[in-house]
Amino acid sequence: MDFAKSLVRAIDRLSEFVGRVVSWLTTLLVLVVVYDVFTRYFLKTTIVAIQEFEWHLFSLIFLLAASYTLKHDKHVRVDVFYARFSKQQQAWVNLLGGIFFLIPFALMVIFASQNFVINSFVIGETSPDPGGLPARYLLKAAIPIGFFLLLLQAFSLAVKSALSIAGVDMGGKETTHA
Incomplete structure (x- = not known):
């Protein structure tokens, strides 16, 4: 039990670190877009590399911050039913969704992107x-890296959900569910 909690905390720390580092890319993206808009509309010129840099930054933000977003439960979800569920029911949804959907999907993308990146x-x-x-291959390498981080966070979520269902608090206290 302690090993599982330690592993979850380590994964959560990694997601937190990566998310905070990647969040600075949003500031850089805003500055690049402002520069691009200024040069395009006021100087009547455009630079292809700047436009590509915008979507490269967006791609990195999207791919590398997905695990951070999952950790903080800020991903897009239709909460029609989930929001009304008890904490234990939500834990079941998170556990089963992680095991049957998110983890297999992340593994599929990691394996399917290998040849693409290689x-x-x-070449x-x-x-x-x-x-x-140049070096578009570096951007493509972010695909399996981002999904590996997402896979780790999905595993963390599944373990936390299983512990919650079992009545174990991540702080080490036993809890009861109504």
């Missing part, structure tokens, strides 16, 4: 656009 590295993929960014 091929990109092998040294760059932007097909003149003036575009």
Whole structure:
């Protein structure tokens, strides 16, 4: 039991760290977009690399912050029923959803993206656009990395949900459910 709690805390710390680091990319993205808008509308010029950098940053934010978002339960969900469930019912939904949907999906994306990323590295993929960014393979490498982080956080959520169902508080106290 203590090992499970320690593992969950370590995964949560990793997600928290990555999320806080990645959050700074949103500030950088805003600055890049402001620069792009300024040059496009006031200077009547545009730079392909700047436009690509915008979607590269957005991709990194989306992929790498997914685990942080899951940790804080801020992902998009239709709460028509879930919001009305008791804490134990929510724990069951999180446990079963994680085991049967999120974990298999994350594993599928990790394995399915391997050849995609490897091929990109092998050919040294760059932007097909003149003036575009080099090293597109680095961006593609964020796909399995982001889903691996999501997989870890899904495992953490499943363990926390199982502990909650069993009446074990992550603080080490036994709890009872109504």
